[in-house]
Amino acid sequence: MKRTVISLTIALIAIAAQAKTLIAYYSYTNNVHDIVSELTSQIEADVVRIEPAEKGLDYAANYYELGSALISAIRNNPDDAKSYPAIDPVDVNLADYDTIIIGAPLWWSNMAAPLQTFLFENGAAMAGKNIGLIVSSASSGISGVESDAKRLIPDGNFLSPSLWIRSSQTSNAATMIESWLKTIGYDAISDTENIRIEQNNEKKYTVFSISGAMMAKNVLSLQNLDKGIYIVNRKKLYVK
Ligand SMILES: Cc1cc2nc3c(=O)[nH]c(=O)nc-3n(C[C@H](O)[C@H](O)[C@H](O)COP(=O)(O)O)c2cc1C
Known part of the structure; x- marks a missing residue:
């Protein structure tokens, strides 16, 4: 033998x-967008930005009223497709990728609702893939977002730890991203x-x-x- x-x-x-990496993210106020821009200057990856189907909504108005309602709907019925807000079609073949990095804003301790829609629809197709998670929040801890990711990608091979970048750290994210990539052993993964x-x-x-x-x-x-x-x-x- x-x-x-x-x-x-x-x-x-x-x-x-060579293994391939996809970055999938959602961003309402562009903090995660800026983080992903920095990440793509450090690694080679394809990128998809998730967009809600309904345009022009203000998720933060009235102390996050709409964002809060969307999160509550998912919390109350996480297995029902109707709980998730519609998103624009995403043109990506997940089978092409070995590693997927998720860029997620935190909403009320959970993953932002439109990104949850993408993972609800595609999480099963990410089985066995390496999953990295980057979360942006103002101040709240990210364990709820990690739980969402694990619920929506039940058979993902999660890379540990996740990277938490507070909103105030966005413009200085370069060194945090660099050291996170080292910690998760990204070079070895992307070579596999x-x-x-x-x-x-x-x-x-x-x-x-x-x-x-x-x-x-x-x-x-x-x-x-x-x-x-x-x-x-x-x-x-x-x-x-
Ligand atoms: C609907 C909504 C709810 C939020 N809830 C929280 C929260 O509970 N705790 C927190 O620290 N930040 C909260 N935030 C702030 C975002 O997590 C933070 O601004 C993040 O950087 C946004 O990323 P983005 O600019 O990519 O959308 C919330 C933002 C929105 C829009």
């Missing part, structure tokens, strides 16, 4: 590709491609990236390898 793993390592090193292996009829193996692209056919025999997930030279191997 040891020999199999070693030869497999060699085969996969040759075919592994998840590989899936399937056995075909001839008992040889076809290797796919987690995004579904076929990377090699009939590579070698894994007869002695038990079913499971293997990490070999930072490559995750799923043997079915």
Whole structure:
């Protein structure tokens, strides 16, 4: 078995590709937007900004009355799609990404409602992916936002810790982001491609990236390898 793993390592090193990162965020008063701008100067990533379908709403008027009502609706019925405010269609294929960084404003101790809509609709498609969470709040602690993210992406591989940036720290976020990326080991993560292996009829193996692209056919025999997930030279191997 040891020999199999070693030869497999060699085969996969040759075919592994660079992992891809998506940043998905919502921002009402542009603090998270500014944080994401800084983040994209430090890492390579695609970016999607979530936008509510209904335009021109003032979520902060009357001591956050509307924002508060939206959060209450979700809190009361988190499993009902009708509890979540409509958002504009998002043109993104999540299967293309290994890591997703969520940029979230905090509303009443929870994740801002429009971003919750995006995750309610897409969280299941983020299963097995690395999930990083950056939260912006005026002063409140972020554990409620972390709970929302875990509820909405139940099978995400959450990178710990999350990064909390207070509104007043937005313009100085560069060093906080830099040290957070080091703490979560971002360089190693973004260097990793998840590989899936399937056995075909001839008992040889076809290797796919987690995004579904076929990377090699009939590579070698894994007869002695038990079913499971293997990490070999930072490559995750799923043997079915
Ligand atoms: C509806 C609403 C509710 C909020 N509730 C809180 C709160 O409970 N605690 C807090 O510290 N900040 C609260 N804030 C402030 C935001 O978390 C903070 O301004 C954040 O930086 C906004 O990010 P953004 O500019 O990307 O929208 C709230 C903001 C809004 C709009």
